[in-house]
Amino acid sequence: MSLAVRNLCLTLALSISTLALAGYLWKQSGYEMLIVAMGWPHIILGFLFYFGKVLRGDGSARTTFLMLALLTLALWAAHYAYTITGFISIYFTYHVFRDEVFIYFQTRSRHKLRGAVTVAGFIPFILLMFLVTDPRPQHYRQDLRRVELTGAQLAANGWTLVSFKPISYSGGQDFYFYLQAPQVAGATSYNLLATAGDTRNDGEVRVADKAWSQAADLTFKPYYAGDSESVPVETPAEIGSVKMALSGDYRLGQTFKVERDNLAGIWLRTLREGNEAQPASLVFHLTPDTSLPLPPLSPLMQILRFALILILLALVLWKALPELKSNRAFWGYFIFLVATFAALQAIIKAAGGAGFDAPVMFQMVVVFHYWSWYVFSLNKLRANENAAPPESASSSLTLYDRMLGSFGSVSNFLMLVVALNLLSVAGVLWYNKLDAPAALRYVFDYKYFLYFLVFHVTFSFNPKGKAQPKL
Numbered sequence: 001m002s003l004a005v006r007n008l009c010l011t012l013a014l015s016i017s018t019l020a021l022a023g024y025l026w027k028q029s030g031y032e033m034l035i036v037a038m039g040w041p042h043i044i045l046g047f048l049f050y051f052g053k054v055l056r057g058d059g060s061a062r063t064t065f066l067m068l069a070l071l072t073l074a075l076w077a078a079h080y081a082y083t084i085t086g087f088i089s090i091y092f093t094y095h096v097f098r099d100e101v102f103i104y105f106q107t108r109s110r111h112k113l114r115g116a117v118t119v120a121g122f123i124p125f126i127l128l129m130f131l132v133t134d135p136r137p138q139h140y141r142q143d144l145r146r147v148e149l150t151g152a153q154l155a156a157n158g159w160t161l162v163s164f165k166p167i168s169y170s171g172g173q174d175f176y177f178y179l180q181a182p183q184v185a186g187a188t189s190y191n192l193l194a195t196a197g198d199t200r201n202d203g204e205v206r207v208a209d210k211a212w213s214q215a216a217d218l219t220f221k222p223y224y225a226g227d228s229e230s231v232p233v234e235t236p237a238e239i240g241s242v243k244m245a246l247s248g249d250y251r252l253g254q255t256f257k258v259e260r261d262n263l264a265g266i267w268l269r270t271l272r273e274g275n276e277a278q279p280a281s282l283v284f285h286l287t288p289d290t291s292l293p294l295p296p297l298s299p300l301m302q303i304l305r306f307a308l309i310l311i312l313l314a315l316v317l318w319k320a321l322p323e324l325k326s327n328r329a330f331w332g333y334f335i336f337l338v339a340t341f342a343a344l345q346a347i348i349k350a351a352g353g354a355g356f357d358a359p360v361m362f363q364m365v366v367v368f369h370y371w372s373w374y375v376f377s378l379n380k381l382r383a384n385e386n387a388a389p390p391e392s393a394s395s396s397l398t399l400y401d402r403m404l405g406s407f408g409s410v411s412n413f414l415m416l417v418v419a420l421n422l423l424s425v426a427g428v429l430w431y432n433k434l435d436a437p438a439a440l441r442y443v444f445d446y447k448y449f450l451y452f453l454v455f456h457v458t459f460s461f462n463p464k465g466k467a468q469p470k471l
Contacts, residue, residue, distance in 0.1 A: 014375075042456070055398065127312055151282065166262040177256075180283055196241055207251070224264055341364070344361070
């Protein structure tokens with residue numbers, strides 16, 4: 001038990017340290033860059049070891065590979081059409097907790113267990129956690145661009161250009177931009193102007209992610225790479241007559257369709273109340289408009305959610321109590337892990353007004369998972385490095401298996417991990433901070449990397465062998 005807890009504490013320390021460093025260097029975008037940079041080595045190594053079973057034809061590995069490939073394509077298609085980031089976060093979190101069960105029992109047995117391990121009541125317990133936390137898609141929006149502004153950068157009475165790195169593929173796409181002041185309590189002295197009449201037929205103004213009946217459209221104009229930065233000219237229909245105050249309590253934005261490629265900014269019509277600029281930190285977000293956030297649950301849905309929580313709680317107790325004595329050490333370990341994440345989530349929420357951007361819990365869970373498997377793998381290699389494989393088996397190994405076997409020592413594995421991470425970090429920095437080709441977004445952009453996280457989680461559901469002790 002002490003070794004498992006020690007590894008858990010080490011993993012948490014590494015996760016918090018790397019997230020803090022990424023956030024210090026690049027703020028909110030740093031967390032996304034970290035997930036992509038550390039994610040590629042994790043995905044590559046995971047698939048290398050999985051694909052060996054497919055080549056060997058272990059059990060039903062080849063049939064399973066085909067079925068999992070079809071499932072992955074279905075999830076990709078759903079994510080392309082509806083941006084199911086909230087579902088992906090639940091999908092990946094379940095994968096993390098399921099792996100923690102395996103890691104715990106393997107660590108306690110000094111890596112002598114063979115096959116998968118299940119714990120009675122664990123799956124309904126995970127579902128219960130998801131229902132209690134009630135994750136919302138608006139908490140997992142994928143920012144294509146994010147720009148931080150100060151109050152002094154907003155025009156007192158005129159046009160303000162919010163510029164960003166051009167989006168080469170923007171033509172014909174539906175986007176949603178919004179501005180918020182997350183570190184300000186209540187309304188600020190800054191306003192965006194909007195029109196009462198519907199001046200655009202390609203979108204609508206939104207307050208707190210919902211359509212607002214008192215105005216039709218924000219007064220704004222898209223800015224494209226190569227355009228003049230001279231102040232736009234308003235037509236009589238575009239003159240804003242409705243003042244919309246920026247507040248830390250909600251998002252204020254607009255949906256619209258982009259006419260051309262290389263969208264590089266948004267002109268906003270701003271107005272300040274009072275003579276002096278109020279100190280404020282504002283954040284501009286640009287996201288795909290492929291899905292709407294879930295509205296607050298209706299009273300009926302709240303009752304149904306509460307009923308499901310009670311049903312799942314009863315199911316957890318019914319399944320877990322008969323075997324609680326044999327599993328009490330694991331439940332203590334797992335509840336410690338969940339309590340740690342809950343405490344971190346509370347700290348992250350409290351840090352929202354502390355003057356810096358904190359990672360969302362999903363990002364914390366992803367980075368924790370990366371480090372957890374490195375700590376576990378190195379611990380396993382140290383435990384097994386003195387155990388030589390049988391001579392009869394070594395002669396029958398395929399070239400692929402011999403290649404995997406070469407990573408069986410701590411030094412070789414460390415060199416491989418370091419090399420892959422350095423290459424991945426270089427690619428992420430090239431794409432995000434240097435003038436990389438736009439096509440690299442499919443590999444190093446956080447939005448597209450979520451597809452590969454889906455791939456990784458789906459292909460983790462692979463045959464574990466015949467021996468599956470139930471605890």
